[in-house]
Amino acid sequence: MKTLDKAKVGELVKITGYVGEDDRIFRRFLELGLTRGQEVKIHNRSILNKVVLLEIRGYVLSVRRSLLERVVVE
Numbered sequence: 001m002k003t004l005d006k007a008k009v010g011e012l013v014k015i016t017g018y019v020g021e022d023d024r025i026f027r028r029f030l031e032l033g034l035t036r037g038q039e040v041k042i043h044n045r046s047i048l049n050k051v052v053l054l055e056i057r058g059y060v061l062s063v064r065r066s067l068l069e070r071v072v073v074e
Contacts, residue, residue: 004040005052005068012041013073020070033057034071 007013015038018026029035033056043053043060052068054061 002073003069004054004071004073005065007040007042007073009042009044012039014039015071016074017072018070019072025067025070028067029071032061032063040073 001019002013003019004013004015015034015036017036018029034040038056041055043055045052050065051062052065054063
């Protein structure tokens with residue numbers, strides 16, 4: 001199982017699911033556009049690897065790595 005926080009810079013991945021059952025976190029993913037079947041490209045990472053820049057649905061999004069550990073990709 002590969003999670004979104006493990007994807008490399010420049011890699012294009014597809015979201016297949018989520019880890020955990022927390023409704024607040026799941027709702028947050030939906031608000032950010034991180035839905036199943038969506039393709040995500042990793043643009044950049046911060047120096048300390050705490051924040052990741054993603055391109056999803058035509059816009060660039062900055063997300064904490066702790067949230068990305070819950071998104072399963074292929």
